[in-house]
Structure formats: structure tokens, C-alpha cells
Amino acid sequence: MDDLQAVAVPETGVLLEMYRRMLRIRRFDERAVDRHGKGEIPGPMHTSIGQEATAVGACLAVNEDDYMTGTHRSHGHPIAKGVGLDALMAELMGKGSGVCGGKGGSMHLADFSVGSLGESGIVASAMPVAVGAALSAQIRGSGQVVICFFGDGAVNEGAFHESLNLAAVWHLPVIFVCENNGYGITTPVDAASAVPVVADRAAAYAMPGVRLDGQDVLAVYGSVREAAERARRGEGPSLIEAMTYRFREHSEMGSNFSFGPYRSDEEIAEWLERDPLVLFRTAVLEAGLIPAVELDEIETEVDAEAAAAVKFARRSDFPPPEQAYVGLYLDERREPASLELDYA
Amino acid sequence: MDDLQAVAVPETGVLLEMYRRMLRIRRFDERAVDRHGKGEIPGPMHTSIGQEATAVGACLAVNEDDYMTGTHRSHGHPIAKGVGLDALMAELMGKGSGVCGGKGGSMHLADFSVGSLGESGIVASAMPVAVGAALSAQIRGSGQVVICFFGDGAVNEGAFHESLNLAAVWHLPVIFVCENNGYGITTPVDAASAVPVVADRAAAYAMPGVRLDGQDVLAVYGSVREAAERARRGEGPSLIEAMTYRFREHSEMGSNFSFGPYRSDEEIAEWLERDPLVLFRTAVLEAGLIPAVELDEIETEVDAEAAAAVKFARRSDFPPPEQAYVGLYLDERREPASLELDYA
Amino acid sequence: MPELTYRQAITAAMAEELRRDERVFVMGEDARADLWATSGLYAEFGDRIRDTPLSELGFTGAAIGAAMTGLRPIVDLQIAQLVYNAFEQIANQAAKSRYMYNGQVSVPIVIRAAMGYGGSSAAHHSDRPYPMLMNLPGIKIICPTTPADVKGMIKSAVRDPDPVIVFEDNNLMLQKGEVGGPEDVVPIGVGKLCRIGEDVTIVAIAGAVPRALEAADRLADEGISADVIDPRTLVPLDRDMILDSVRKTGRLVVADPANRTCGAAAEISAIVAEEAFAALRAPIRRVTAPDMVVPFSPALEAGFYPDADKIVAAAHSVVGGHDAEVFAGAH
């Protein structure tokens, strides 16, 4: 990032959109943390703060009608893929106006209209689904590609292995993007993985594997673009390992809860220095690519967007309780076999 | 095998035992095929004919109190590990004198007294168990190692991946021995695996990976010995890929059944030339290591052993039907919750 | 109408649906080889028949992803208990997606799973795992027992917008019968009253159906007449057919080759004990496999599954005396 000369810099519109989407994630998550602390967002929640560049760099490198699957760290991906904040925040609050009508929640955000095929509470569970979406694109000849996000913890799951092998042996258009933030909850990568470099596992699937700086949105963007082109040419999947860091704890547990001292203060401090928003802003300003005022304008707009999303979500109604009992099958003419009998 | 100088030749006693055990597998399976065809052995059955050298080379390279887990191609491993033929043949016939009392059958042979921890009808299912036995050896400080057999088809299962990673990250004493016979039923390796060389997958687990001639019992023996020493030194697991071939079809389906033309006649003919028994016999005779008469004697003895096993098995009784309803738990003072009610 | 075996009927169903709808494709281990029910499909459909690596979790999940994005995959798991390997994807992705994404997506996948119990397939290859999946809302489960039904219902399954698992019974594979044509489907969720009687309702599942019909014949010889119901679909179950029958006969025997505890027979019993209690004149009898691992030896496996003898005995025990006292606590 320090050396903008080294990478092919995308056009200004893309740069602006990078900043906008990264900021959206940051502001959205900040507000989500705030509301979660106040009890307005129930259930478990994992923020993407610190990891914005990977999500945004990857998603902007593909088209809106390309697909994306995500993880339990789940707000950054759909925002990066272009889902609007209102329906996401409403979903987090369990409101009927949420992107999944309140049925999904933080870990199951999805907006199929922009190719966001679903985040996943179960680690690695969306990986085979991503492979299937790519298979579908291949069979239909649609030219679509799939971005499959997963964490460093996911790489030891059987689903990771089966997914990468299937994608490779069938030459499917998937870009496997590992968000390596160093830990699965408190367990460091090297205590969990026999090879600490995730990209090295690409060798087991005869696909290209690259490790790059996940705080550098341009590096991610460039690498994913290349992988996407390769995929569209029918040359199969790629594995990209983006080194990143979560600035907050694994999940939001309130201030009385501690995940323990598994990360050193120095490590945290070092990474906070590598804030992807600051890095990006500094780099484009230094390179004179975008005037500060435009970036400031985006900040103002996104702040307003995030504030509006909270307002929208809070004002929205909870779904009516009956909604809980419909929607399991498309055809519900036959009543579900198991509704609670009414004894009244 | 052609070049006996190239490998460290084990002492004569080991050589004789190699021949004996390989022959045992061959003769046992030949008779099993015969009896299966006559309807005396029920159910599915997969022979090890052609693959004897891998099983025997590996098992003789470790001690009797070391552990071994197997696969659905299940007769060779326990014989190689030292289980007697009588109880194995009786098991195949479902007799009470079988090694598992008739409850296990061909795919679930096991004799814990010689470290044979079980074959497995489900592909790759015994791999995590092997890792666990190694973990147990490590925790107990017993110095034992574990041989984990699996086929080329198994390497695309999640269980393979999770097992190799676990064993590697915990430095467990496991020797993963892939019996690569080129096919999973009719599917060739390269249609199933992104990397056709199984040993290459070792790179994903930072463990040594070697591919060798699985028809060469000495090569297998030497390599597994080395891996076992390494494992006993606490340096962790190894992956050994033994290139072999099954001389018969995937399973015994009777002469009216065809698995189709997935292997060419030339390929089959080439491999039949590489019969591990013939290769071994020729090599030791040419090197003058063992007089022919001793090998002939072993042949006579093993023939008799195999014939006796069939006789033993045929003469044995079926277990009494009541046996079916006991043995689920050790403590059966409480009747199983679910026995068929007696309406009589 | 042509006569086909049960297995041929499965193949025909897939072939017809492949012809009808180009979104349909088939995947499974050795699906291109002419081995089991996919025999012959590769010759006609080429690439639309896909051999998979041994990766049941991965390729079932891939089929789910393909189904979410516009295709209609048929997954041939071949061995029913490979659902254990694929469980996570079936449970979390196939069953839950429509609901948790609030109807944004359909998962029109068909999973075929053949059950090979009763022939010394031994502990790892003899499971009949449908009860576990019945406890998993979001999956439809069918278990057709005739060539006509398996053909017509697989066709319905392929056209269904939701995930359907087909539990095929290997014991029925060589059974012959007339089947419907390319346009004929047999609906999911509708039971079949195979035989009409007055004295007892016998609900039989999968391979127990022919055994129940045999039992009903023998009971008829003694003057006991039975309704024999083949639910054909386990989820959603045709509750009304079963309840109506029990309201008529007052007695229920359920014959089910799956394990007993929390099985389909338990569910059917519970529905009846809840909703047709007033009509019940005798204890409800379950004739199931025992809750045991399946032994290999034919001598041990022989008595495991419902057969005509056991079904007749169970029927006797409920019809014999109308005084239920006799049976209560027989355990």
C-alpha cells in the first residue's frame, strides 16, 4: 500500500467506492456494537472492524451478479457486496424489514439480489455451497464467478478440503479468500494448522495460492481480479490468503467478559497501526489520486447512512409472531406436520 | 525390487515372514472368493489380491503391540498384522468362532490382541481413530506407533484432511499408508483428486510424503520403518503412497456382474506382471538370500493353513440368534430400551 | 403401461426428468459407470451425469449451492448412511436456507439414498437413517415401495421446490411392476391405502410394506381384516389417512424396519395417541428393528426386521381381546 506504483491502480470511481464500502462496514459495525451493548441487538455478533479491506477489495473485484458466500464474521461481506445498510441493521435487530425478515439475524445475512448467498454460523459450512454456485455458473455457462470467504480456523475443517478439491478437479470458477486474522477465537493459527501459511495448502489442490496483505485493499482487489479472470477463462479456482486482524474481540460479549490474554498488547498495537481505512486514505492522498474533500464527503455521507440505518431499524416493527410458523417449504398448502396443537 | 542392493535388506527371518504373510493373504483371499461364489460367505467382500506387499511390508515394519487401522479392502491388513486365518475365515462366514463372533463380517475384521483396531466399511472412517490411537500412545508415553491404511479414494474425504492435520500439528506417531491402486471403484485418481500424486498432499501438513512401489515389499518395509523411527522419536507423522493394483474387481459380485471397461486390458496385463509374490520370490532367489526349498515349504504350509481355515470356518457353528441382542453396552443389567416386545 | 423393476423405475424417473428439464443433472460416485440406478444415463446425457470424488459432504453441499442458483441436482449418495458424512450440509444448508433467508431462495435438491439392510451388509452399511432426518425440519422425506411410486415420486421430488431425500429400499430393487408414463407423477405427502379392512390398521414403511400385505393376507384367512397403509412420504406425513383409518379400526400396528427409539413408528404412534385416542381400543404396537447395531452374520441378522410373523403377532395382540388390560405392561 505504501507503494502505489507497484500495483495497477483502478480508476477513480472504483477507488471512491472502495473507501465508501470500507467506511460503511466500519460505521455499520461501530453502531452495531453500540446497539448490541444497549440490548437492541440480540444474540451473538462478530464484527469485521479491522478486516474491511479484504471484504471490499475482493467484492469490488467482481461484478454484482457474481456470487459471494461468507462466514460468522458476517457484516462486512454483504456490505462489501453492495447490500444496503438499512435492511442489514434491521435484520440485526430482528425486525420484519430486515434483509431476512428477522429470521436470519447477524450470522445469516444474505441478499440474493446482489449475489450475497449467505453468511454462515457454522464454520466452513458455506464453502461447499460456494463450490456449488460455481458449478452452477459453469453448467449454465453464465460466466459468473464466486468469492468464497472463510477464516483461518476454517482451513482445518473437512469441508475446506472437500471444497477446494472439488473446485479444482472440476475447474470451477471459485476464488477462495481466506481472511487470516491469526486466530480462531483464542487459538493461534500455528496451534491449529500443521502449515501456518494457508496459501501453502493450495499445493494440495494444484491451484495457485498467494498470501498477501489483507489490510491493503488494492492488493486484495488486484489479486482477486486476476483470480476472477483466470476463473472466467475456465482455468479453475485460486486460493488467496489475506493477512488481516480483527480490532475487536472474537464476538461481542459485553464489557464484563474477557476472552483472556491470548493476544499481546504489542501485537494489537502493531495491527491497529495498520488500519485499512487509514492506510488507504493516506496512500491515495499521498499519490494525489483523490482530493481530501471527496473522501471527507464520503465520510459524511456514510456516517449519515449508518445513522439512518439505525433509525430505520429501530423504527421498524418486529415481525408478527405468526411469521415464525411459515416459510419452511414453498408449498404450505398442507400444514406443516408439527405445529403446536392449540389446546385453547 | 529389481535392485536388492539399493535397499537395506532385512534379516532372513523377516524375509521369510514377509513371504509367509503375503502368501497367507493371497491364499486366504483366493479361498474366500471361492466360498463367496458358492454362497458360503454372505455380503459384500473386497479382496487384497495384488496388494499384498503394501500391507505386509508396512505391518512387518512395526511391532506386534503397535496399532493398525484398515479399510473396506479388509482381509490383507489383519493378516499382515498377524491375525490367524481360522478366526478370520470364520468371521467371513458369519460363524460364532469368528474373530468378531460373526458380528463384524468381512469389512469389520479386528483383533485388538495384535493391535488390529478395525477395518472400516465407511471410507476414511478409521483414519481419525488411528490418529486417536496415536494420541493415546503419545499421552501414555508407550512408544507405540500406528499404521493407518487408506485407499486413493479416501484422500478426498474431509476425514483424511482433518486426520493428517491433527496428527501433524500434535506430532503424533502415525504412519499414513495410502494404498493407491489407481481407482475408487471405477473412478480413476485424476478424475477425483486435484493432485494425482497423493504424496504431494503431505506438503499441506508439513509432513514427509513419499511415493513408492507398493508391489515391492522391501521398499514399503524400509520406508515404513523409517517413518516409524521418526514417529517414535516424537517427530510426528509421515505419508507414504504405495503404488499398487487390485488384480480382481472392486468387490465380489459374481460372474454375471460387470464393473464395466474402466481399466484397459493392457493396463491390467502390465500390472499382473508385477505380482508382488512373484517379484519377491524372484528377487530373493536371484540374490541368493533364501533357498527355493524354504520358500516352497512356506507355500505348502500356507496352503494347508488356508485350507484348514476354510475347514475350521465351515465346521464352526453360527452364533445363537440371541447373541444378536446382547453386546451393545458393557453394562446390560438394564435391558436395552428397545428390544422387540414378545407378543407370544 | 410398461413393466419395470423398482431399480429400472428409478433410472427411468431420472432419465425422463433429465429430458424434460435441462436444469436437472445427476451427481454421485461412479455415476457414469453402469452399476446401479444411474446405469445407462451417461450414454444418453453425457456431462449432465457427473462422477464425484469421495467427498459426500462437499458434493452434497455443492449440489445445494447449485440448487440455490438455478439448477436441479439429483445427488446419488448410494449408501443411505452416507447421510452421516453429509449431515452438516443437509442440516444447515439444505434444510434451513429457505426459512432463514426468508424465502429468498429455494433448494430444489433431490438426494437418493439406498438402504441395504437384511443381506449381511454389516454394521457400516445397513443403517436406515430416515428417522433422524425426520427430526430435521425443512427436508421432505419419501420412501416409495413400488416401481410406480418410486418413479412417480422421484419425478415429483425433482420438480419440488424444496429438498427431498428419497430412501430407496434395496430389498425392493428387483420387484417388478407397471409404472406411469413421462407425464405421470405421484404426489409427495399422500399416503396409499393398499388394502381395506375393519379390525386393525397396519401402517408399514419401506421394505415392511410387502411384509405387511403378506401379514394382512394371513390375518384375512383368520377372519381379521386390516387396513394396510403405505405412507410413502414420511415428511410431510399423510396424518389424515392414518387417523381416519384408526378412527375406523380402533387399533394400530406400525411396521418399520428402522431402529425403534424415536423412529417413524414412534411418531405415528404419538400422533394417533394424541389425536385419535378416543377411537383407540388397544395398545399401539410398534414392530421395528431392535435398537441394536446390525450384525453381519445371517444367523444374527435374520430376525431383525419386521416380517409377516411379527406383524401378525402384533395384530393378534391388539385384536385378540378388546380388553387392553391384557397387553399393558406386557414388557
Add this chain to the structure above:
Amino acid sequence: MPELTYRQAITAAMAEELRRDERVFVMGEDARADLWATSGLYAEFGDRIRDTPLSELGFTGAAIGAAMTGLRPIVDLQIAQLVYNAFEQIANQAAKSRYMYNGQVSVPIVIRAAMGYGGSSAAHHSDRPYPMLMNLPGIKIICPTTPADVKGMIKSAVRDPDPVIVFEDNNLMLQKGEVGGPEDVVPIGVGKLCRIGEDVTIVAIAGAVPRALEAADRLADEGISADVIDPRTLVPLDRDMILDSVRKTGRLVVADPANRTCGAAAEISAIVAEEAFAALRAPIRRVTAPDMVVPFSPALEAGFYPDADKIVAAAHSVVGGHDAEVFAGAH
């Protein structure tokens, strides 16, 4: 006797067994971090507490292998539905090995699985999967509901020669109560009669137990007295306690937070309909979760699980009139 929370009781059980038997060890994701029930163990037991990679199938299988070869592993799966990821190993290796190897081997493994439903954990983290495992012979299943029981029963589980899965209910974690000492165990397979009555038997499972006791209080105010039974063990179930109770009361309500179809409530109903039919004076009522995916929104999840209101209503429906006709077909 000390007072502990349910979670502290789990920790204490593991600590005591670790001290008592050096073959015992604990493995799970983040087991060394002081997060949930393994908190504090690493400080005392060091290497005997093992962090695992995210490989539920692999490390559950590894625990099985370790158990087969002389150790006594406790696997902390943490999230109950991770049993789906490990299903193949649980089903094929843990449950079947003793039987299929004809008693040559024991698999003394304990798997702990905490159920986190009812708090907007959403579709992937709210399953209560014990009914599926009940259909799998060879595994014992416990679901203790008090600090004393969870401590004593986990201790029994560790000492048991066969695989035991402990379904812990997160809704009970902060509940406090007296617990037994290091030598006290609570046996597996023995139910608990929590309250004695005459008019109706309420069998309640896991988190439904406190709700059933609340319901029984309210019923008592109206003059309806209830036996409340906490089976504590689902496999093997204490059938006699349930049957004896129903033979006395003639009425049964089963409250179970798991899904309805083929659930524990179905099994208990079926046992009673088979073995205590003569005593039954009313339909058997199941108060369960609906067969739906679990929704995220509190507004949607609120009514999902058995609560005192529903249990009271079900009790009314069976006690209200002794004429069962009224309820039959209420559906």
C-alpha cells in the same frame, strides 16, 4: 455441601475426574482459554487440557481412538449441533465398535454438547439434536437439569465404559444449587420424580423441567396435582418410572424443547401407548418446539419452546374432562 452454578458444576465434575483418574483428558476448541465450562482447568491440569483445531469430525474420532486404546477423553463440542459435523464418527465408530467387534473393545468417551436455544442464537446455533442420536443405538444420552445432577452424571459418564453424550442446556447455566462431593455420582439411566401428584404425569426434558415445575405449581393452585418426572437420561430411558406414574395418573403430558417429529416426546408417548394403554384416560399431549427452523428475532422465537402456559394448557386438556372424545381430533 457447596453451592455451584450449573456451569461450575460441569467444571467441577471434570476437575474431579481429572484428579481421580489420570486416563482422563479434555479436548475441545479453545479448551485452554477460560471461556466456558473448561475455565480454570488448564491452570491445574496443563497438557491434559488440549486445544483442538476446528476439526470436529477429526478430533471426535481421535477421542474415540484414544478411548479404544485405554484413555478416557472428554470432548467438549461446545455447540450441540456440531454433532452434525462429527456425525459419521459418532455413528460409525463410537456407537458401533463395541458391538461389531464383539466386545473386544470399549469406547469410554464423553461428548459434551451445550444447547443454546431461546436467546436469538439463530438457525445454525439453536439445534437440540438429541432425538437424532436417540435413534442411534450404542450411545448413552444424558440431559441433566440441576447442578447436582450435571455434576454427578458427568462423573458417571466419565466412568462409564460406553460412549455418553451430555446435552447441557445453556438456559440452565447460571442456575445455582447444592452439589455432591468428589465421591458422589448420579447414576445414568435413573429418572427423577421431582414432584408427586395424582392427576397427571408431566415428563419434562432439559430446559423444560423448570417450566414443568412452574406449571405444576400453578396446577396445584387449581387443585390439579401432577407427578413431574425429569428422566435425566434419554438413553437408556427410565421407562419404569414413567410407566408407573402413568399407571397411577392415567394421563401424560411430555414437555420437550426439541423438535416434535420423531422426538423424545414421541418416543415416550409411544412407550406409554404400548405399555400402559389400559391405564390411559386421555390423549397423550406433546408440548414441544414446532418443526421449524429456529428464527433469529426474539419476536419470532419467543413462543417456540415449552413454557408453563403451554404445559398448563396441555394438562388442562387431558385432565379437564375424563371423556377423551373431547380431545380426539382436536387437530
